[in-house]
Amino acid sequence: MTDNDSRIDEVAAAAAAAARPFARTTPRDRGAALVAVADALEAAGPELIAIAMRETGLSEARLQGELRRTAWQLRLFADTIVDGSYLDVRIDLADPDYVIGPRPDVRRMLEPVGPVLNFAASNFPFAFSVAGGDSAAALAAGCPLVVKAHSGHPELSRRTAEIVTGALRDAGMPDGVFQLIEGQQNGVALLKDERIRAGAFTGSTHVGRMLADIAASRPVPIPFYGELGSVNPVYATYADAALLDGFVTSVSGSAGQLCTKPGFLFVPEGSDLGSVTASASAVAEHRLLNPGIGRGFTQRREDVLAADGVTVLAEGEVRTDDAGQTYATPTVVTVDVDTLLRNREALLEESFGPLSVVVRYPDAAALPALHTELFPGNLTSTVHARPEELADGSLADLVDALAQTSGRVLFGGWPTGVSVTPAMQHGGPYPATTSDATSVGTAAITRFLRGVAYQGAPQELLPEPLRDDNPWNVPQRRSEPGLSMSWGSFAR
Amino acid sequence: MTDNDSRIDEVAAAAAAAARPFARTTPRDRGAALVAVADALEAAGPELIAIAMRETGLSEARLQGELRRTAWQLRLFADTIVDGSYLDVRIDLADPDYVIGPRPDVRRMLEPVGPVLNFAASNFPFAFSVAGGDSAAALAAGCPLVVKAHSGHPELSRRTAEIVTGALRDAGMPDGVFQLIEGQQNGVALLKDERIRAGAFTGSTHVGRMLADIAASRPVPIPFYGELGSVNPVYATYADAALLDGFVTSVSGSAGQLCTKPGFLFVPEGSDLGSVTASASAVAEHRLLNPGIGRGFTQRREDVLAADGVTVLAEGEVRTDDAGQTYATPTVVTVDVDTLLRNREALLEESFGPLSVVVRYPDAAALPALHTELFPGNLTSTVHARPEELADGSLADLVDALAQTSGRVLFGGWPTGVSVTPAMQHGGPYPATTSDATSVGTAAITRFLRGVAYQGAPQELLPEPLRDDNPWNVPQRRSEPGLSMSWGSFAR
Structure with a gap:
């Protein structure tokens, strides 16, 4: 194992170790941490924008707007998770007379998929990079995040990563929830690591397809959310x-x-x-x-x-x-x-x-x-x-x-200037994206969540959102026993 | 092109031609059609069960229960779509003072992905076969469906397909919304056809992985929802x-x-x-x-x-x-x-x-x-x-x-005997399934839907669920202009 292999192994191990502690944080605490990251980035705005101008050639006005958007994305994801509706909690109460046989108590919620690897883009050094939309969505979901920096703005990536790391730490988030790596080979090596559970990417069709193929051909395949190419007629x-x-x-x-x-x-x-x-x-x-x-x-x-x-x-x-x-x-x-x-x-x-x-x-x-x-x-x-x-x-x-x-x-209007809102869809049939999911807007969080059901569980062993006393006060969709179905009213 | 190639081409063409007419049916009409399929299958129960007993060796009691479950699944999906909540309608009203710049009117809903190919299982000749859970979910979503029959129960597959086809036709659904094919080679050929937009499968890890790899390596990759193997400790x-x-x-x-x-x-x-x-x-x-x-x-x-x-x-x-x-x-x-x-x-x-x-x-x-x-x-x-x-x-x-x-x-209890309910999760980390989605329960419908946003659209050109007059009376989540965010109340 080379020094570099060993570094990638450490990154994967740290992300994996953070997965459960981070998954257990409350949406409210995670939301506060995202807002703290937004505040810290805005406070460092002049410094960050100066680096970005030098490294990318983008204008100051454009970069100021992009940083504002990046901070807003973080706040919007905080807002998305804080009431717990994103958990899609479903509670089916036991029903001994259920039509296909006695129904047990089954409770389902969405839980984080685990460590996410996000390949940053070159053209949005803030909004689709280290602390960009994919990063905000993964952290909001409760997934430890590794960002593979884009080689086009390395200094900005490192400085942004320092600020993000510090803000998350100061907000009480576990060690290992955020890490930065550099180099395409390291990105590929980590994408192949079994501890990484999902990939995200914004960039070219050529590179995105190569990475998507790697993700799909692993011994244990993982979802890969790539935003590749679009000509927007x-x-x-x-x-x-x-x-x-x-x-x-x-x-x-x-x-x-x-x-x-x-x-x-x-x-x-x-x-x-x-x-x-x-x-x-x-x-x-x-x-x-x-x-x-x-x-x-x-x-x-x-x-x-x-x-x-x-x-x-x-x-x-x-x-x-x-x-x-x-x-x-x-x-x-x-x-x-x-x-x-x-x-x-x-x-x-x-x-x-x-x-x-x-x-x-x-x-x-x-x-x-x-x-x-x-x-x-x-x-x-x-x-x-x-x-x-x-x-x-x-x-x-x-x-x-x-x-x-x-x-x-x-x-009317023009497709450039994508707003960040609950209804935004930034993703379309291939090659626009490798999945139909969106990478902009609050619906992007679902990419990093998976359903887990608990059957017949004692209250003490249920995650908070599934408990009858609902300590986080999240929306719970309950199916009562014996409930008649609405189709009965129109179909028979 | 052989006769067989030509037959597969016809199947793909018919499914593709049905995609838009079927997508435009109302959830209420599609729900009524699913209920009609359920009724027709139950009416043919004695005939179908006799065939199934001969072809599979499963007991009459087991098959009766399975047919009841299969009909229930169809009715449950009818119930799931009829109120339109599954469309996840989000309406962001225009906001000239939005923090990151003027926000246009953006409206998003989930639309069917297009033709779905479902590989039937051997072990549930009703519930995971021609008219099984994957089929019910795809049809409920509004996707034309092709089922690749399992070779273990060919006569049952053909008879079930006749009943499904007749019930959908009598319920006014477009031609081509349901088709049956036979033979593994035909299944593979159709999975590679660009007109097929998603795959579903229940079976062995070996075959499922082979098909998942085919779906992922197409020129235009498609999602493949395979349920492969599990040892259920x-x-x-x-x-x-x-x-x-x-x-x-x-x-x-x-x-x-x-x-x-x-x-x-x-x-x-x-x-x-x-x-x-x-x-x-x-x-x-x-x-x-x-x-x-x-x-x-x-x-x-x-x-x-x-x-x-x-x-x-x-x-x-x-x-x-x-x-x-x-x-x-x-x-x-x-x-x-x-x-x-x-x-x-x-x-x-x-x-x-x-x-x-x-x-x-x-x-x-x-x-x-x-x-x-x-x-x-x-x-x-x-x-x-x-x-x-x-x-x-x-x-x-x-x-x-x-x-x-x-x-x-x-x-407590045992994992066999999966109930079909809103909170059920039948899917887990690989190799249990090739995605984290569920193939049992009403959440399974999301596999066959994709988000589409309409920006600045005149009311006349919006799909019904996104219109202000809301003719289908579906739940609409509206973001008003100037709305303050809840994080403001805890994070600052």
Whole structure:
């Protein structure tokens, strides 16, 4: 065993040792700890943002908003767990006359799955990184957490980890509930460790699929919640200058390095697209996150520009400095539907950076089938239409196609700028995510919970949420003996 | 394309074509259809049970109970969906002053995942077969269903399928919502078809893992809900004749061919085990389900009896008739803990049939660690203890270890005879199941649902459950703008 193997073994052992003490903390205490982490991160805001600006090239305003969002996520998960409704407590009281035979007393709740390994993303150094959404969800669920830092912001990752560790410790959480590791090989080694019980990931389709395959092929497979790739098509029934300007803003925000960036805008053939050039040229140059992403974007842009039948609306500029960092302004091209179908390989892949494709369609009625064929799995799909078109039912088939292939369907607005709320869904059919679960919003907590039932248990040996005296005062859904079923009233 | 390939293609196409029409049916109409299926199966009871007796060798009483349970499952799922609470509707009203930036109107509900392929089990020709629990859950969720018939009861499968198909059609459900296929190769081919969106399975660890690996390695992976293997350890602090007789009854019911059969009973060293012999010899010979299971059981029994250090309490008998069917009476052996640890390979594997191992332990305090080491994933674990032991806290560590490694923890009673209720959990850490979800009870429906959010949608284009006028009258969890969070009251 090398020193490094031994370090990974220690990390796994510490996470495993923390699993039961952490699972036994009350939601109220865990919630208070999450709020303490949020407070500590906000208190360290200026220091953290300065590091993040240097390591990622993202703007101060963007990073301030992201840190606010990150702290809010932690508070929102605290709020989600504190009343215990997330435990989905079900109590079936014993019923000697149950129709299929005497029913014992059975009580079920959701319990934490155990240690979680979360692979941080590059493009949200706060909100999808060390203390980001996956981390907040796992800790809220009561799972010890190991974060594999993204190599794009190592100093920020370490400093954030120190702050998180300190805040959790000061809030009385057990040792080992939070740990940071670095290096892709270490991440893979830990993902294979039997003590890790679930994985989470935000990043590329290539890496995410590799990790998902590792998780699925372990002797004991584990769930792997990866958020991989999405091109977020937008369908517009019209295209005026205001719509096209909103499109360029969404494409170029954070230099297009967002998983919800609209990669395709469908507009009617004959639309005046002239304003795109001016809108795009007004966007300031933006550094890409790191040299690797810069190289990837440069290549993707060249492939798109070289594809047969592509017309440039805004060529944009790409340059690389002496340190290898890439700087870009938006590139927007347009094609007709036939060109898109002919050049699928070059055009359909996600372009991570400020590039998008405007597709001119001749026949709105063909859009539902076209969408289903081209875009089987996305985080989002968007419709822009006039009020009368939204009201007259003509878009029903398109909306139906979008709902079958996307986690979130938008009407107006743009998919970038994902809010963090109870109803948010950030996850869709593969390759958007490797499971149908969401990685943003409070529903994300269910990924790290599993059901356990207790049958005929004495009150003394039941977990608090399942007891008759309900010391945590959680919602309990009770099935009384002899209860008649509602179907009886309509089906017979 | 062979005729057979073409048939599988037709099945997939019919399921895919049914997906949207079926998803659009109301829970009330789908519930009525499930009740109609239940009624039709019960009406055909005598005919179906006669076929089942001939094909499986199970007793008439057992099959009558199983058919009653199967009909009840269908009715219970009808009851589960009719009020729409299973849709988990969340409505976040727009909030221009939301702390992380203006919040749009976001509304989320669970929608069916699409066509489901369910591999039927051999040992429950009704309850885990064509119209069994997985089928009821998928249909209740609104997913078109293809059942791969088990080869152990082909005639029963076909007749049941005719009844189900007719009842669904008469209830107005779309064509293609239910189909039957036969043959393992066809099952594998369909599992690989991109139009199938989820798999379900009840059977052996070997086959289940093979299918789970196929589902995970598709170009577009899909969730696979397999219930594979479980040995259901029972820990007793005492062993009297009544307890041992209950044990033998649980081991030998349905000839031990139950996934919840207790494979191991742990009793204090020095317990009088003499009554096991008499209890076991009072059990009548029972045919095993089919020749393959008979051969497997015969071999497992020989391996166990041949293991070094095994003492026979009841040898039992095994014979095979001219048709290749195997008949058996219960075999019960006993070992001490050291013998068990020394003979893990021979003893720890599941014995599918009437065989169990009584393990004599010298030290109750060592049981939690021993359990965790030997039994990392089971459907159930059971504790038998005296009332004062249940009350004095001495079992807390053992219960903790059982809850971490099992889906259901029982206190007294026996794990066989799983009730079907809202709080039931039939699923545990691998290899008990390939996911932590349950395959019995109403929580099983969540396996076949995925979240979809609608942002800024006009009322006309929202699914009924998300509309303000709430035409289906489903529970809607609304987040109002400006709502303060409960954590504010305890954390600051």
